[in-house]
Amino acid sequence: LNLQGRALHSLPAELFTLPEVQHLYIADNLLTALPEDLLQLTELTRLDANRNKLRTFPDVLLKMSQLEDLNLGENDFNSLPSDIGKLIKLKKLWLKNLNLTTLPIAVCFLRNLRTLNIHGNSLNGLDDAIVNLGDLTTLDASSNQFTRFPKQICALTTLQRLYVGQLHGNKLKVIPDAIANLTHLTVLAVDNNVLTSLPACIGQLEKLETLHAHRNKLTAIPDEICGLVKLQSLWLHGNAIRKLPKTMDRMVSLQDLRVEGNPLHYPPMSVCQ
Incomplete structure (x- = not known):
């Protein structure tokens, strides 16, 4: 049921006569709270309340243990309740742009x-306990205040998509070699940091299809990256790279290469083939 973008200050009473509703989209409204009447929606598994005016985490949601997909991003609260762990069936949790300073440890035990x-x-x-998210495939931790790359991420070996670009917030200086543990990665975004190099071990991420490292301070890229035969998109624009590896022709799947804004002297002919 789609009620997005209707400038709603409250949810219509008629909604709560539809217990069969499974997906409810109420994003882009003016809601400051969610009513207890939501409990009437006993089949609800997906709730998108993104971009509202919610002042606190809605307590009613803690009673809706059937939820699997919950989007509360871009609201007006900046903390989560410790008993968010009651939402044991959650598969997707979206907490974008809430100005959170901590994640309750309970989030780290939402094992689904x-x-x-x-x-x-x-x-x-x-928190070190994030390693308990043993089925996590997508983590977007971009634009936060990390003082260094969170080493705990490298223990999340099921990750397929990782975003740690820092368009806003503190800039990362180093990507640890332990990134090589994430052998299932298909997407790695480390853009908008102050990296001066990429670890050669990124070349071990054989499933990588997208590598975005634009707007850093890279002066070169390791030859090992040229062995990523599944890589389709490589963004390196806005760095300080003077020369590209001569073996880039090994990247047989590459379709999208961006290198503008670098002081390149001699791009190898293989890039043009």
């Missing part, structure tokens, strides 16, 4: 989570 979006908050680290 596949997607966690914490983009645009004020987190300066991640």
Whole structure:
């Protein structure tokens, strides 16, 4: 049921006569709270309340343990209840742009989570317990206040998509070699940091299809990256790269290469083939 973008200050009473509703989209409204009447929607598994005016985490949601996909991003609260762990069936949790300074440890025990979006908050680290998210495939931790790359991420070996670009927030200086543990990665975004190099071990991420490292301070890229035969998109624009590896012709799947804004002297002919 789609009630998005209707400038609603409250949810219509008629909604609560539809217990069969499974997906409810109420994003882009003016809601400051969610009513207890939501409990009438006993089949609800997906709730998108993104971009409202919610002042606190809605307590009613803690009673809706059937929820699997919950989007509360871009609201007006900046903390989560410790008993968010009651939502044991959650597979996707979207907490974008809430100015969170901490994540309750309970989030780290939502063992069914596949997607966690914490983009645009004020987190300066991640709890070691995040390793318990053993099925996590997508983590967007971009635009936070990390003082260094959270080492705990490298223990999330099921990850397929990782975003740690820092368009806003503190800039990362180093990507640890332990990134090589994430052998299932297909997408790695480390853009908008102050990286001066990429670890050669990125070349071990054989499933990588997208590598975005634009707007850093890279002066070169390691030859090992040229062995990523599944790589389709490589963004390196806005760095300080003077020369590209001569073996880039090994990247047989590459379709999208961006290198503008670099002081390139001699791009190898292989790039043009």
